[in-house]
Amino acid sequence: MSFDIAVTRRVGDGEIACRIAPADGLTVLFGPSGAGKTSVLNMVAGLLRPDAGHVRVGGETLFDAAAGVDLAVPARRAGYVFQEPRLFPHLRVSANLAYGARGERTGPLAPEEVVEFLGIGHLLDRWPRTLSGGEARRVAIGRALLSDPAFLLLDEPLSFLDRARREEIMAVIERLRDTVRLPILMVTHDRGEAERLASHIVEM
Amino acid sequence: MLTPEEWGVVALSLKVGGVAVAAALPVAFALAWVLARVRFPGKLLLDGLVHLPLVVPPVVTGWLLLLAFAPEGPVGGWLERWFGASVLFRWSGAAIAAGVMALPLMVRAIRLSIEAVDRRLEDAAATLGATPRRVFLTVTLPLSLPGVIAGAVLGFARALGEFGATITFVSNVPGETETLPLAIYAALQIPGAEGQVLRLALVSVLLSLAALVASELIARRTGRGTHVL
Secondary structure: OOEEEEEEEEEOOEEEEEEEOOOOOEEEEEOOOOOOHHHHHHHHHOOOOOOEEEEEEOOEEEEEOOOOEEOOHHHHOEEEEOOOOOOOOOOOHHHHHHOOOEOOEOOOOOHHHHHHHHOOHHHOOOOHHHOOHHHHHHHHHHHHHOOOOOEEEEEOOOOOOOHHHHHHHHHHHHHHHHHHOOOEEEEEOOHHHHHHHOOEEEEO | OOOHHHHHHHHHHHHHHHHHHHHHHHHHHHHHHHHHHOOOOOHHHHHHHHHHHHHOOHHHHHHHHHHHHOOOOHHHHHHHHHHOOOOOOOHHHHHHHHHHHHHHHHHHHHHHHHHOOOHHHHHHHHHOOOOHHHHHHHHHHHHHHHHHHHHHHHHHHHHHOOOHHHHHHHOOOOOOOOOHHHHHHHHHOOOOOHHHHHHHHHHHHHHHHHHHHHHHHHHHHHOOOOOOO
16 A cells, blocks of 8 residues: 655646655655645645656556546545645534545544544534644544545645644654554655654655 | 505515525626636626626616517517516516616625635545535535625615616506615605605615625624634
8 A cells, every 4th residue: 555656747947746656654755845745745636637647546546647547636535634724614623524524434543533543522613713723733634534535645744833732743643654554645844754754755 | 654555665675676686696606606716718708798787877777678678579579488478567577677787796796705715625625525516515605605695685785776777677667666766766756745755765774774784794693704724
């Protein structure tokens, strides 16, 4: 179960190019701001269309320019935690968490487990605008986990957090990597984070 | 207070305004969505056409409606053939005139609120497995609701005040097309009817004010939708 990615896309005068060879565990996409790391995540999620190449996750082809495969975003089952939480402002935390959980399928973890695991039980009745940055990010991670994702995309999940919160979220990511065993593709520009969390690192 | 005839005028105005807004709202939302989200050649032309009733003299709009809905006109002939009905000199004609005049205001308000919906939230919903239809119903529509309400109320207030296009299109028929502005105008022509003018004018002001306050209260109740990013 892993990522197999080779994509290119022209942006203005430059080009975003990324190649990730299949490997287990948590892959960190590391590089300076503006290298196009978030664009790569968007291409894996289907929000941005590569000009060429392919995206395969766990053996399933999500995109292949040569073969004309381009799965729609909802069909890709990406558990995408964006850089900003993107919680739905008109829904309470509980409804945000349930948004992607449809019917029986709620993913590798039961809702109660996710709530417990992320420590967000006391937030369920709150509106997103009343949450702190760390709380909102944990809810966003929970919402992605409960949508029965086939893999996780984490975009700078530790940015704009104080030291205590960073430590908390890092522990959560380590648990996801080691216990849930979902393929995880994570973007960061912090060398320390990359070295601590990554099974392997791809430089951009 | 009001005489039975005056109550009749008020009731007719509410009916005409309500039907006009109810019928125009889906059209206004569709136009607003297309103008906010779709890029196509001729968009400027559509934008201009939608806004035309706002800038053309109302009497011209009324005359154009008359041409279209006359028994030998394109729409009127069709109504005649298929339903054996005509909207001329009828309250339904007054509602059409009011709806056409209210449309640009409604489109403007709704368009702004659709443009203000954060597209990144729609992307997030899609990654969570929502189909485009579900994204629209659960994210785009609720988040643009304050603008839809504002547009509906603005349109209703405009419809209540409609005069020029209505009197040109369906004339002033007491009990059928005589809405508040037309009744006030008619009363102004009669010496000694100042009392009636005053009462009807007062009702007009109160209705408009009530509509605005109601919209504000509804917007406050749904207005928790401030963006958190």
